[in-house]
Amino acid sequence: MPSGGRTSSRSALLVLADGRFPAGGHAHSGGAEAAVKAGRIRDAGTLREFCRGRLHTVGLTAAGLAAAAASGLDPLVLDAAADARTPSPALRAVGRRLGRQLMRAARATWPSPELDALARALPKGAHQPVVLGLAARAAGLAPGDAAHCAAYETVSGPATAVVRLLSLDPFDATAVLAGLAADMDAVADRGVWAAQEAGHLGVDALPAASAPLLDISAEQHASWPVRLFAS
Structure with a gap:
């Protein structure tokens, strides 16, 4: 049950998933900037394939972590699990930076002793999916809501970034997201x-899907002297 015994709120879910929620995601492309430069994203079709691949790898891992945090599993244990599932030092730094920014927004929006405790334990930032799950829990949302938020953020960031990077028609980018709805539901x-399995068997039951090309590209992107997005 969400903390405080509150019932799931669809309105709170909309607030948390809103791209205007001040959690810092607008400054990150989710690997899209590097993919555009490498020619792997050229148009709406290649954006769709990039997002689908990202969703079923890092998106699945994030969805599991977020759902586990919203379920009440130990966030420090989950943060260590997130670290182990993020081989790229650049992406580990990004994950904690985004987690720190989300933590500030979540604590201001849904004050929670659990968020406060995690912020004290990890002042430099916990991984973003773990904070997302705790934020959802503080907002009275269910683990499934947290998982859906994680899945959506995995693809909405790159889609929004490519509108700027390629001057892609925003209608086409939105159509890509709509076309991935069934995939997002499945991943969530x-x-x-x-x-649920992790609640019985431990965090090793959580997904550990990886995308090595995203890890390699993230390291390369972090070394660029000039870039539009932080990651």
Whole structure:
């Protein structure tokens, strides 16, 4: 049950998933900037394939972590699990930076002793999916809501970034997101199932899907002297 015994709020879910929620995601492309430069994203079709691949790898991992945190599993244990599932030093730094920014926004919006405790324990930032799950819990949301938020953020960031990077028609970018709706639902459902398993078997039951090309590209992107996005 969410902390405080509150019931799930669809309105709170909309606030948390809103791209205007001040959690810092607008400054990150989710690997899209490097993919555009490498020619792997050229148009709406290649953006769709990039997002689908990202969703079923790092998105699945994030959905499981977020659902587990929203379920009440130990966030410090989950943060260590997130670290182990992020081989790229650049992406580990990004994950904690985004987690720190989300933590500030979440604590201001949904004050919670659990968020306060995690902020004290990890003042430099916990991984973003773990903070997302705790924020959802503080907002009275269910683990499935947290998983859906994680899945959506995995693809909405790159889609929004490519509008700027390629001057892609925003209608086409939105159509890409709409076309991935079934994939997002499936990834969120798998994340929730994995979180339930982790409650019985430990964090090793959580997804550990990887995308080596995203890790390599993130390291290269971090070394660029000039870039539009932080990651």
